[in-house]
Amino acid sequence: MPGDPGLTDILFTPVALGAISLANRIVMSPMTRDRAGPGDVPTPAMVEYYRQRAGAGLIVTEGTQPNPAGKGYWRTPGIHSDAQVEGWARVAEAVHAEGGKIVVQLMHCGRVVVSANRGFEAEVLAPSALPCPDNVPGPDGVPAACATPRAMTADDIAATVADYAQAARNARVAGLDGVELHCASGYLINQFLNSASNAREDEYGGSAENRARYPAMVLAAMAEAIGGDRVGFRFSPGNPYNGMDVSDPAATFVPVLRAVEGLGLAYAHVLDMQLADLDTLAMVRGAWSGPIVVNNMLDAAKGAALVEAGRAEAVSFARAFIANPDLVARIRAGAPLAKPNYTLLYTGEEKGYTDYPAWAG
Ligand SMILES: Cc1cc2nc3c(=O)[nH]c(=O)nc-3n(C[C@H](O)[C@H](O)[C@H](O)COP(=O)(O)O)c2cc1C
Numbered sequence: 001m002p003g004d005p006g007l008t009d010i011l012f013t014p015v016a017l018g019a020i021s022l023a024n025r026i027v028m029s030p031m032t033r034d035r036a037g038p039g040d041v042p043t044p045a046m047v048e049y050y051r052q053r054a055g056a057g058l059i060v061t062e063g064t065q066p067n068p069a070g071k072g073y074w075r076t077p078g079i080h081s082d083a084q085v086e087g088w089a090r091v092a093e094a095v096h097a098e099g100g101k102i103v104v105q106l107m108h109c110g111r112v113v114v115s116a117n118r119g120f121e122a123e124v125l126a127p128s129a130l131p132c133p134d135n136v137p138g139p140d141g142v143p144a145a146c147a148t149p150r151a152m153t154a155d156d157i158a159a160t161v162a163d164y165a166q167a168a169r170n171a172r173v174a175g176l177d178g179v180e181l182h183c184a185s186g187y188l189i190n191q192f193l194n195s196a197s198n199a200r201e202d203e204y205g206g207s208a209e210n211r212a213r214y215p216a217m218v219l220a221a222m223a224e225a226i227g228g229d230r231v232g233f234r235f236s237p238g239n240p241y242n243g244m245d246v247s248d249p250a251a252t253f254v255p256v257l258r259a260v261e262g263l264g265l266a267y268a269h270v271l272d273m274q275l276a277d278l279d280t281l282a283m284v285r286g287a288w289s290g291p292i293v294v295n296n297m298l299d300a301a302k303g304a305a306l307v308e309a310g311r312a313e314a315v316s317f318a319r320a321f322i323a324n325p326d327l328v329a330r331i332r333a334g335a336p337l338a339k340p341n342y343t344l345l346y347t348g349e350e351k352g353y354t355d356y357p358a359w360a361g
Helices: 005-012 044-052 082-097 154-173 188-193 213-226 249-263 280-287 300-308 327-333
Strands: 015-017 020-022 026-028 058-064 102-106 178-182 231-235 267-271 292-295 314-317
Touching: 005 300, 005 327, 026 327, 044 082, 082 102, 082 154, 102 154, 154 178, 154 213, 178 213, 188 213, 188 249, 213 231, 213 249, 231 249, 249 280, 267 280, 280 292, 300 314
Parallel strands: 026 058, 026 314, 058 102, 102 178, 178 231, 231 267, 267 292, 292 314
Antiparallel strands: 015 020
């Protein structure tokens, strides 16, 4: 990752993603870390974790549920209760005090739910009553079968859209700079988009345009709630995770990009699967005129080359931020990167979370 610092100079120029001004083009990609406290409230350890990483031009938080039904994993935070909003306010305050910017990723898991992870009773809702074929870690970390969802009614759809919009308002009340809608990796929005999880016969199912309707409605509602220029969205064309069909990613995703083109959204965060038969970044550029943040298995030199070539406006890193809280400073200095301890990713503890030191120089 480090290499010749001169090659990465372009990453240290400012950029605007909608209304959000970044001091550099290095974004921290969202990472679920399972450290929320009782009531799914952000904790002081989370405040410290994000504060340590505020050198990023923009932090995208871990996936955060917009309502109780959106929770699928153990100890993920929410942004629907007063206590949760208060917790996020402390995170926003700490990141801003360090000169950083931060948006919350809104992740509704839909059918990707192990009920024991929740700690409360709530229905499992999805576009159709088709269970996720993949197992998901339970509270003990052991993978368990996902619950069978109930197909969302028109009322559920309207209520969930309203919950997303309220979560976006809550983010702004907390002082966060905006929101990112998680449309990737087989969660609720991706479940609507994908024919393997969406067998609906109404206006939300069938053609790719119909399957794009619900995702576009959610983005429009959030844009109306807080301004489109504070709303980003993340997707991963060709990603089979959580039972997605990957036979024709362009046909699935281009209609969404077209549907949201007029909303003036802040950015598209593209988890580029580097598909053999599709240039994903070119597909996005061709269908959508806003800024692109590119992600997936990149290093600083590769990210800088993509920005230099005009294929993206910024680059995001996930795993590199785990053990390198000062990743941006290390890239700038060409310093070596520390390796994370992957056994401590989801333990709920501060060990392996806030105890990775900054580079000693
Ligand atoms: C521990 C961990 C948790 C993750 N959680 C999320 C998440 O909550 N939301 C999301 O969109 N992606 C999530 N991802 C995917 C990353 O954001 C990123 O797309 C992926 O790790 C590839 O980027 P990298 O090669 O820079 O690590 C997670 C990845 C890791 C390693």
